[in-house]
Amino acid sequence: MAATPIILDCDPGIDDAIAMLLALASPEVDLLAVTTVVGNTSLVNATRNALDVLEWAGRPDIPVAAGEAVAIGPPNDIPWNDAIGVHGETGLDGANLPRAQATTVDEHAVELIARTVLGRPGEITLVATGPLTNVALLLERHPAVGPALRDLVVMGGSLVGGNMSPQAEFNIWCDADAAAQVLALGLNPVVVGLDVTRRATLSEADVYGLEQLPTLGPGIHGMLKFYLERHIVWHGLNVVQQHDSLALAWVIDPTLLSLTPRAIRVDATDGEGRGETYVDEDPGAQPTARWADDLHAARFRELLLERLSALADAR
Numbered sequence: 001m002a003a004t005p006i007i008l009d010c011d012p013g014i015d016d017a018i019a020m021l022l023a024l025a026s027p028e029v030d031l032l033a034v035t036t037v038v039g040n041t042s043l044v045n046a047t048r049n050a051l052d053v054l055e056w057a058g059r060p061d062i063p064v065a066a067g068e069a070v071a072i073g074p075p076n077d078i079p080w081n082d083a084i085g086v087h088g089e090t091g092l093d094g095a096n097l098p099r100a101q102a103t104t105v106d107e108h109a110v111e112l113i114a115r116t117v118l119g120r121p122g123e124i125t126l127v128a129t130g131p132l133t134n135v136a137l138l139l140e141r142h143p144a145v146g147p148a149l150r151d152l153v154v155m156g157g158s159l160v161g162g163n164m165s166p167q168a169e170f171n172i173w174c175d176a177d178a179a180a181q182v183l184a185l186g187l188n189p190v191v192v193g194l195d196v197t198r199r200a201t202l203s204e205a206d207v208y209g210l211e212q213l214p215t216l217g218p219g220i221h222g223m224l225k226f227y228l229e230r231h232i233v234w235h236g237l238n239v240v241q242q243h244d245s246l247a248l249a250w251v252i253d254p255t256l257l258s259l260t261p262r263a264i265r266v267d268a269t270d271g272e273g274r275g276e277t278y279v280d281e282d283p284g285a286q287p288t289a290r291w292a293d294d295l296h297a298a299r300f301r302e303l304l305l306e307r308l309s310a311l312a313d314a315r
């Protein structure tokens, strides 16, 4: 079967970097471009990290385009301050990657995505693993892009408690206005939230095992070791949750997730619930998303470890 062409819109970010590596390692997908957005770290850091990961992994030819440096809605100052404790000052602490020679393309993320998708209508899947700021602007400025996508996959949201507030998940919390806009468009995205990503984990032993891989092993291990230590500090967990690579993995193998049509809404008010995702209980409410409510966690873990190993061997 032909590889699915994808664009990854992300905020690397340790688990975003792992999602990038999973894409590069997987013949089922063809990573056409990486676009960046403020989120886990500043736009400058996220863009540098994307370039560094691609070049280190042997794919400096994949274009990187920078997107938005601030959210559409509040908190539109520097939401990434809140993620330093998880991803570090650089956004990719622990990895110690060599600095890339490649630079970004001379095109805004939104324009790159629009041009690429409209040039291949019905073919490209957009995977968003950061705040939805770029995606909301894309669909507002270029309304023809939504229907021209093969699919839209979003990592974000939760119906089982948040990681930024009691109910709000980080990506949605960072730009609740953007997320509300995207979900209101009727595109019916696949939404992969904490309901499943909290169960998509690598163990401490897995993280240490990755250090033994050739070439990329120390970098992968370094970033995941940092991430693991943060999971211990923040959540008392000695596993690392792989939020973003699980969303990417759905494109590789859709049978990894169970999806249910749900009328998901985003609280974009100024109240305490800002950034929460919830189900609209109105009996007439139409589904807005294909919500991931279950996963094959063991199969996902095997896929991720096998692909990271194959990528390191091939490098």
Ligand code: BDR
Pocket (backbone or CB within 6 Å): 013, 014, 015, 016, 040, 083, 086, 129, 130, 155, 163, 169, 170, 171, 243, 244
């Ligand atoms: C999401 O927030 C970020 O910290 C991760 O990269 C992931 O995209 C999980 O809530």
Ligand code: CA
Pocket (backbone or CB within 6 Å): 010, 011, 012, 013, 015, 016, 039, 040, 129, 130, 244
């Ligand atoms: Ca992310």
